Amino acid sequence: MPPKRGQKSATTTTTKRRKAIQFTDVTQAAPLQLPPVEPPAQNEILNIDYDKLAATILKQSHAHNGLSLQPQEAPSVPAATSHSSETLPKSTADPQSSSVPGPSSQQPSAQQPSTQQLSAQQPSAQQPTSSVSSSxxxxxxxxxxxxxxxxxxxxxxxxxxxxxxxxxxxxxxxxxxxxxxxxxxxxxxxxxxxxxxxxxxxxxxxxxxxxxxxxxxxxxxxxxxxxxxxxxxxxxxxxxxxxxxxxxxxxxxxxxxxxxxxxxxxxxSKRDTRLPITAPILQKLIVALEHTVSQYSLRLLLRALFLLAFHAFLRLGEITAKSMNAVNGVLQRSDITFKQENNLLEGVQIVMRDYKTNKHHVPIIISLQACPNSLYCPVQALYKYLALYKHSSGPLFQTMDGLPITYSVVTSHLKAAIQFIGLSPDQFKGHSFRIGAAKHAASLGFSDNVIQKLGRWNSDAFKHYIRIQSFHI
Structure with a gap:
């Protein structure tokens, strides 16, 4: 007999009761679900009955049909340990310690990758890379x-x-x-x-x-x-x-x-304020050394150095050492050879090995011809200097004690001579010898290409043998 209006069917009530019972069974098992595994850095050991936990996981798998863990894939449960979270405080527990083995370090979660898996997926910070080290x-x-x-x-x-x-x-x-x-x-x-x-x-x-x-x-x-x-x-x-x-x-x-x-x-961009040491200025500087340098040997050295720097387009860094570590990089005594015939000094040959634009490490030879009738002949001045100092090795320009003449000593004496003849030391520097030589060569009709070769400003234009006629000044 069908139920009256407003009266619920007994079958319906029974069906709902069964569903409620099924739901109640699931919810009662919910508290036993695997809690999230905290990272090992938190140093926590969990006291869990793994046999009961495995049974609960299998039961939920059949109930929900959504859990990927199969019975044969269930991880093996290690033997129970005597250590627990009650006997070992959470702040001192170390799941990675060999003396205190913990389940949290051996039982990876089914839904969360283990620490070993994460370390395999992420590159180590200490692995060598192909780029240059940043240290x-x-x-x-x-x-x-x-x-x-x-x-x-x-x-x-x-x-x-x-x-x-x-x-x-x-x-x-x-x-x-x-x-x-x-x-x-x-x-x-x-x-x-x-x-x-x-x-x-x-x-x-x-x-x-x-x-x-x-x-x-x-x-x-x-x-x-x-x-x-x-x-x-x-x-x-x-x-x-x-x-x-x-x-x-x-x-x-x-x-x-x-x-x-x-x-x-x-x-x-700043205008180069260095002025050239021209031939007239060079003559005045040589005369000024008689008044600014009292020592004869040093005066003879500076005279030869000034004249050679002008006539051979030399940089001061090529003939004077800026430090004791740069002694071998300057012009050496063994690189100088005089040419004589019938007891007459004809010229000097200079082998330039280390200079600024020598990228291919190819020495270059500079030959200066003597001007016997000139008071400012670089060959005569160099010969007299070496005849007095008598050294056969080491830097070309050195003191009587065998020490290399330094860049600072030469520039200080140059400054004193410049001031003596009434010029500004701020406008005349050691590089002014090269500038003056280029200007003087241009006034004599040398082409730009020849001047570049003489001054070694362009390495592509170098030749292994350069002959320079000494200037008549």
Whole structure:
């Protein structure tokens, strides 16, 4: 008999009761669900009955049909341990400790990857990469290897992994390393190393590859320090060289970097205030030495040095040492050979081995002819100086005690002589000899190409033998 209106069916009530019972069974089992496994860093050990937990997981799998864990995939449960969270405080528990094994470090969650899985998926921070190390000491070592001629030689005893992890240059064979060291002149290598020293002084934490921002800010720093645009270009070229050598992107070629360099050239260009030491000025300087230098031997040295620097287009750095470490880089006594015939001094031959633009390490020979009738003949002055000092080795210009004449000593005596003849020392420097020689050669009708060869301003125009007729002044 159907139920009356408003009366619920018994079958319906029974069905709902069954569903409620099923729901009640599930909810009663819910508190036994696997709690989220905290990371090992929290050092917590859980006291869990794993047999009961496994049975609950299987029961929920059949009830919901959504859990991926199958009975045969259930992890093995380790033997019960006597340690628990009650006997070991949470703050001192260490799941990774070998003396206190904890279930949380051995039982990975079914829904959360284990710590070992995460470490396998994520690269280790200490794994070697193909880029250059970011630590400054490693960068300094690499700079010393490149610019001090101590590139690492890859030996057969080293594994390929060890060689590749130490730097981009370790896999080159000895022949390539030697060719690489010969690609730069010694002066350029020293200049590039000084540029990097300046950069690391500005930012000790700099590393390769440099960012465009760091390069631009370094340019701004140099500009504020009143560096000339040409000097800034030289420092930036050292940065460019290292990036290209390591086969990494060169930040100096970025658009913004080039524009900032162009701005330095437009805003910071300064007119060269150095004036040339012309032939008349040189004559006055030689006479002034009689009054500004009391020691005869030193006066004879400075006379020969001034005349040779003018006639041979020499830089003071090529004949005077700026430090004791640069003694071997200046003109040596063994590089000077006099030519005589019938007891008459005809000329001198100078072998230039180390000079600024000698990128290919090819010596160049300069031959100066003597002017017997001139009071300012560089060959006669050099011969008299060497006849008095009598040294056969070491730097060409040195004191009676055998010490190399320094750059500072020569410039100080030059300044005194300049002041004595009434000129400004701020306008006449050591480089004024080369400037004056170029101007004097042009006044005698020498072409620009010949002047560049005589002064070694363009390495592509060098010739192995240069003959210079001494100027009649």
């Amino acid at each position: 400054t000491p490693v960068l300094g070592t690499l700079l010393d290897q490149v610019f001090a001629g101590s590139l690492p030689d890859s030996s057969s005893s080293q594994s390929s992994t060890d060689r590749s992890s130490k730097g981009p240059l370790n896999n080159l064979n000895p022949v390539c390393l030697k060719l690489l060291e010969s690609s730069l002149s010694s002066s350029t290598s020293k200049a590039y190393r000084r540029s990097w020293n300046l950069l690391l002084t500005w930012n000790p934490h700099i590393s390769l590859p440099m960012s465009v921002t760091d390069v631009c800010n370094f340019i701004g720093h140099l500009f504020l320090q009143n560096y000339s645009p040409s000097t800034i270009f030289s420092h930036i070229s050292a940065i460019s060289f290292m990036h290209k050598l390591c086969s990494i992107p060169d930040p100096t070629q970025a658009f913004v970097t080039k524009k900032i360099l162009k701005g330095c050239q437009a805003v910071g």
